[in-house]
Amino acid sequence: MLLTSGSATAASLITGCCGLVALRYSWRQPGTVQRLISLAGWVLLASTVYFASLAWGSEFGISYALAGFTLAALVLVAVNTERRPPKPEGAAIGTRISTSAARKLLTFLAAGPCAGAASCQLTLATINVLPVSEINGMAAAALLFPVLWGIMAYISVAVGRPARYAMGFAAIFLVSSAVIYLPGY
C-alpha cells in the first residue's frame, strides 16, 4: 500500500505516541504481559522512524523521528511529575576530591591532550590498515576521533591511574604514528 506524505506523517505521529504510551504503561510493571507491551512499544517507536522516512525522506525523517521521540518522552515525564514539599538538605555526601593538585593535573593531561593525540593517531592508523577508500576513511575518522577521545578520557579518569594512562596513551601515539608515517604500512 503506497502511503501519501500526509498519511505517512500521521502514521509516524500515531506510532510514536502509541509507542511511548506503551513504554510508560508498562514502566515498572512486572509480568510477561507488561514486558510484551514494552517490546511492542519499542517496535512501534522503530516503525515511527520508517513512517517518518516515508513522509520526509530518510535524512529529514530520521532527524525528525529522533527529535520528536525526545520531546514526546519529556512530555510524558512532565505528566508523571511528583510534587513534594521542600525538604532541608542533609549532610554533605562524599564530594571531597581528596587528590593532590599534581594528580589532578596529571589526570587532566592524560584525559585531555594525551588521550586526544593518541586517539587522533589511532583513528588514522585504523583507517590506514582497513580496506576502505580515502573518502570513507576520512569520514569514519571524523566520527571516530571524538568518540575514541571521549572513551579514552573516561577510562583514564575512571580507573584513576593517570601516570600509567598518560604513558599508555603516549605509547599508542608513537605506535600509531609509526603505522601512519613509516613507509611499508
Added chain:
Amino acid sequence: MRMNPGLVKRSLDAHSAIGLVVGGLMYLICLTGTLAAIAETFERWEQPSIPEFSHAQTGAVENAMNRFRKEINENPESIWVVFPTAEIPRMHVSDGQQERFTDAVGNLLAEPVEGWTHMLRELHISLHLPHNIGLVIVSAIGAMLVALIVSGLLAHPRLFKDAFKFRLGGSRRLEQADIHNRLSVWGLPFHIMIATTGAFYGLVGILVFSAATAWYESDTNALFDAVYGADPVLEAPAQKLDTARAMSELKARHPDVSPIYLVAHQLDTPAQFMEIAATVPGRLAYSEIYRFNADGSYLGSQQLTSGPGARQFLYSLYRVHFGYFGGQATRILWFILGLALTVVSVSGINIWLTKRARNDWLDRTWCGLVWGTPLALVLSAAGAVFTALSPLAIFLSVVVTSALVAGRQRNLPACRALLQATCGACLALLAIAHLLNYPPTQFGHYLFWLNGGLLLAAAILAVLAHRSHRVFRDPAADAIPVTIA
C-alpha cells in the same frame, strides 16, 4: 539492569570529575549554541532596516557584481552574491573581505553589521579566542561530552526503572538529579549528534594536518580535494560573465533545487568560472554546487549530494548540528532541545554543589555565572542594537560583575531571584524598545514573533524569580520552587 557496583561508582566519579572541569564552558557553549539555532532571525532583528524580498529581479546579480567592482573593489579574485532565502530574505554581495547588502535590483546598500549575532556565533564556535585555538577547545568539549555520555550511562544502573520518574520539590539534590537524568537520557540521540558533529569542526583540522603529512606530502588542499572534490581547471579567453545564462541553465537542468548563492572565481583570467550553490529538497547536505563556464554553459556538479556517501555525509554535518533545515519549525525544535542540554550542563554542577552542602561563595558565584550569562547576552544585544558599544565588552563585563557580586551575597535564593528578575526586566525592556523603534508593520512581521518570544522568555524569568523569592521569604512555602540553578 545489573551492573558491577564498582563500575558504577568509578563511572559516577569520572562523570563528576569530567563534568566539573568542563561544565562551565559547556554551559556557555550550549547556551550560545541554543540561541545560534535561530541566529538567522537575530541577524534580521539586529539590522531590521535592510529591505527584504523573496526573489531578486532579473539582472540583479550582474548589477550587484558590477556595482561592487565599481564602488568597492575593482579586482577581486572572487565575488559572491548571496540570494534571499526564506530564513534570510535579503541579498548581499561580497569579495570575502568586504560585504554589502543590496536591494532587489542589485544596488548596493549598507554593510552587514558584525554586532551581537556575530559575537554570539564566535562565542559558540571559538569562545572568542584566537580562532584555531578556540575551535580546538570547543571541539575538545564535544569529545568530553562523549565521555560524559558514556560515563553517565554506565553510572546509571536504574536507567529504565527511573525512566519516567520526576520529583519536583523535596530534596533539592534529588530534584536536580531527576532534571539532569531525565533530560540527558531521553535527549540521548540529540546529545550524541551534537557532541560528534560539534567536535568535527575543530578536530578535523588536526586530523587533516596529520593525514596530509602522512599521505599527501603535507598538502592539506590535496586532501580536501580528494574528499570534497577539486575545483575545475579551465583555460579559456577571459570574457564577461553571463550570470543570467548560468541561472537559467540551472533552472532548466535542476528545477527542484533552490539557489542560495552564486560565486565567480578567478575573475578576468582564463581560469575564471562560476558556481551556484543550491539546496536540494529533502537533503541535509549544506548544498549541491553546480559549475558553469564564464559564458554560463554548464560544466557539472561537485557531487556533494550525489557522489560518494562519505562526502554527502560530511557535507551534511553543519545543517544537522544547527538544525538549519526544514524551515523555522526545525530551528525552534533544535532551540528547545539545545535548551534542554543547557539545563543538563547546569544541573550537573548543581548536583555536586548540593552534595557539598556548604552553601558558600562557590554556590553563589556559580549562580551568578548561570544567571549572569543570559543577562549579559540581553544587555550586549541592547548595546549592539541601540548604541555603538562593543557587545563583547558588555557581555564580558556583565558576566564577571554578576559572578563577583553574587559571590559576595549572603543568601542564594535572594541572589538567584534578583538575577532572574533583572534578566527578565531587561529582556522585556529590550523587546518593547525594539518594537517601538522598529514597528513590525513597517519592518517585517517576523519582529512580532521574535520580540514576542523575548517577552515570553521575560515572563518565564519573572515566574522563576517569583518562585526563588518565595523560597527566600519562606523556605517552607507550600509552592514547590522550580529552579534551574
